[in-house]
Each structure stands twice: as structure tokens, then as C-alpha cells.
Amino acid sequence: MTDVTLIAIVSVFTAGITVAIGAGLAALGEGRAVAEGLRSIAQQPDETASISRAMFVGLAMIETSAIYCFVISLILIFANPFWRAAGAG
Amino acid sequence: MNLSPDEIVYFRVGPLNVSATLVFTWLVIVLLVGASLLVRRNLRAEPPIGRMQLVFEALIGFVLDQIREVVRQDPRPYLPFIGTLFLFILTSNVLGVVPGFQPPTASLTTTAALALAVFFAVPAFGIAQVGLRRYLRSYLEPMPLMLPFTVLGEITRTLALAVRLFGNVMSSTLMVAILLVVAPLVFPVLLQAMGLLMGVLQAYIFAVLALVYIAAGMSESQKRLSTRRITRGTE
Numbered sequence: 001m002t003d004v005t006l007i008a009i010v011s012v013f014t015a016g017i018t019v020a021i022g023a024g025l026a027a028l029g030e031g032r033a034v035a036e037g038l039r040s041i042a043q044q045p046d047e048t049a050s051i052s053r054a055m056f057v058g059l060a061m062i063e064t065s066a067i068y069c070f071v072i073s074l075i076l077i078f079a080n081p082f083w084r085a086a087g088a089g
Numbered sequence: 090m091n092l093s094p095d096e097i098v099y100f101r102v103g104p105l106n107v108s109a110t111l112v113f114t115w116l117v118i119v120l121l122v123g124a125s126l127l128v129r130r131n132l133r134a135e136p137p138i139g140r141m142q143l144v145f146e147a148l149i150g151f152v153l154d155q156i157r158e159v160v161r162q163d164p165r166p167y168l169p170f171i172g173t174l175f176l177f178i179l180t181s182n183v184l185g186v187v188p189g190f191q192p193p194t195a196s197l198t199t200t201a202a203l204a205l206a207v208f209f210a211v212p213a214f215g216i217a218q219v220g221l222r223r224y225l226r227s228y229l230e231p232m233p234l235m236l237p238f239t240v241l242g243e244i245t246r247t248l249a250l251a252v253r254l255f256g257n258v259m260s261s262t263l264m265v266a267i268l269l270v271v272a273p274l275v276f277p278v279l280l281q282a283m284g285l286l287m288g289v290l291q292a293y294i295f296a297v298l299a300l301v302y303i304a305a306g307m308s309e310s311q312k313r314l315s316t317r318r319i320t321r322g323t324e
Binding site (some may be wrong): 060 | 155157158252253254255257260263264290293294297298301
């Protein structure tokens with residue numbers, strides 16, 4: 001097995017695993033956040049505006065980690081630096 | 090396959106690449122300024138109010154309401170900065186459904202520039218509110234040991250602001266491109282509709298986060314200002 005093949009195998013596998021774990025855990029966290037947000041809106045409908053704004057800001061924070069995972073997997077597939085170093089790109 | 094609109098270069102001016110990012114940024118700017126100038130030509134304060142003026146007033150009113158709820162004071166000083174961020178990101182994200190339009194926010198350079206603007210706006214608004222010395226002192230609160238973490242937090246949140254917008258917009262355009270290869274009939278349209286929703290949401294989130302950062306930079310220094318005022322009043 002040449003270096004390029006090895007790099008390709010590891011990159012593709014890692015990209016898939018990265019998105020799977022990153023998206024899954026972020027989705028779990030966002031689900032809990034939305035559930036709590038909806039519960040507090042149900043308890044205090046007058047505060048809907050401020051609760052939903054805080055919820056969206058928090059969701060954006062949580063989502064950042066998933067986006068990082070996505071960007072890393074994209075780099076691994078489309079702009080892999082090791083790929084180029086091995087002389088295939 | 091182009092990962093970012095930076096790689097599409099139309100022509101070069103000296104050492105400068107005029108890429109699709111730049112061209113479509115200019116297009117968005119021309120659109121926004123042109124629409125505003127058109128509306129400004131026949132502004133009215135009495136009933137037959139033009140449709141476009143109503144749309145613009147509703148937009149500005151929405152932004153003003155959001156700002157007022159976060160900073161809890163006169164929202165007008167923050168309207169130019171926050172409103173510009175919101176409208177620019179909103180327009181470029183929404184126009185992404187137009188075929189051939191490359192959203193400038195799908196490039197890391199644009200989002201990094203916007204995030205840097207927020208990075209510098211936070212101390213600017215903070216200093217304008219409470220003065221240089223008091224703003225700088227807020228970094229030493231609650232204890233000087235926390236200074237490196239505060240500075241690190243400011244840098245990483247700027248990075249997160251840039252990468253979040255870039256990742257969301259770029260991923261939705263990339264997903265459409267990939268789906269065009271796999272299942273080109275109906276599914277790309279559904280995904281584009283979701284991209285539209287995400288684009289509006291991301292514009293809102295970017296503007297609200299910038300606002301929250303600015304408000305946090307001001308309120309930390311203002312808290313002591315008000316307590317000092319109270320203690321001075323009791324003396």
C-alpha cells in the first residue's frame with residue numbers, strides 16, 4: 001500500500017467519523033436546549049421574546065462545535081495538506 | 090469543484106485578485122444602497138405611504154426593537170453598525186438561491202472581515218460609553234489573574250463568529266451541489282429552501298451575537314459606574 005492510498009483511507013474514514021460524532025453530539029445538546037427553552041416558554045409565555053433570543057444565541061454557540069467538525073472534514077476531503085505533500089494533488 | 094468563491098478569479102488589478110467574492114460583495118452593496126436611494130426619493134409621512142417605504146420601516150423597526158431589548162437604552166447609536174451587518178448578511182444569504190449568485194458570505198475572507206469589524210467595535214462602543222480607563226479596568230475584573238482568559242475569550246469568539254457564518258452558508262451551497270450529482274430532481278430545491286431559512290437565521294444570529302458582545306463590553310464597565318453613582322449619592 002502506497003503512502004497516498006494510506007492517506008486517502010485515513011482521511012475519508014476520519015472525515016466520516018468526525019461529522020458523525022460532531023453532528024450527533026451537537027444535535028443531542030441542541031435538543032436538550034430547545035426542550036428546556038420550550039418548557040420555559042410554556043411556563044412564562046410573556047417572556048417568549050427574551051427566552052427565544054437567548055435560546056437562539058445558545059444554539060448558535062452549541063452549533064459552532066458541529067460546524068468546526070464539518071469544516072475539518074471538508075478540509076480532510078477537499079483540501080488535505082498531507083495529500084499534497086505525498087505528491088498526489 | 091470550487092470550495093469557495095475566492096477561487097473564481099475574474100481579472101487581476103496589480104497584485105490584487107478580483108474574485109467572485111469581491112464582485113458579489115459589490116453587487117450586494119450596490120443593491121442595498123440603490124434600493125435605499127430609490128426609497129429615499131419619495132419618502133412620505135402621511136398616509137399614502139409607498140410599499141417599499143413600509144418594508145424598510147418594518148425592517149428598521151424590527152432591528153431597533155431587538156437592539157433596545159438587549160442594550161436597554163436608546164438603540165439609535167447601535168443601529169448603523171448592527172443594522173448594516175444584519176442587512177448585508179441577510180441580503181447575501183437570501184440571494185444565494187438565485188442561480189449563478191455566489192454568496193460572498195460563503196467565503197471565509199468576508200466572514201473574517203465582518204467578525205474583525207465586531208472585534209474592534211466592542212472596545213469602540215465600550216470606550217465611547219464609559220471612557221478608556223474604566224473600559225481597560227474592566228479586563229482586570231473580577232481579578233487580574235483572569236486577564237489572559239478574557240483576552241483569549243475575545244479572540245476565540247471572533248474566530249467562532251467568522252467560522253460559524255462561513256460554515257453554515259458554505260455547507261448549504263455545497264450540499265446543494267453534491268445533491269445535484271446524487272439526486273438532481275426535487276431534493277436540491279428542498280435543501281435550498283432550508284438554506285434560505287438557515288441564511289435568515291444566521292444573519293439574525295450574527296447580528297444578535299455582535300449586539301450581545303457589544304452590550305457585554307459596555308455593561309461590565311457600566312455596572313461599576315452605576316454602583317459608584319449610588320455610593321456617591323449616599324455619601
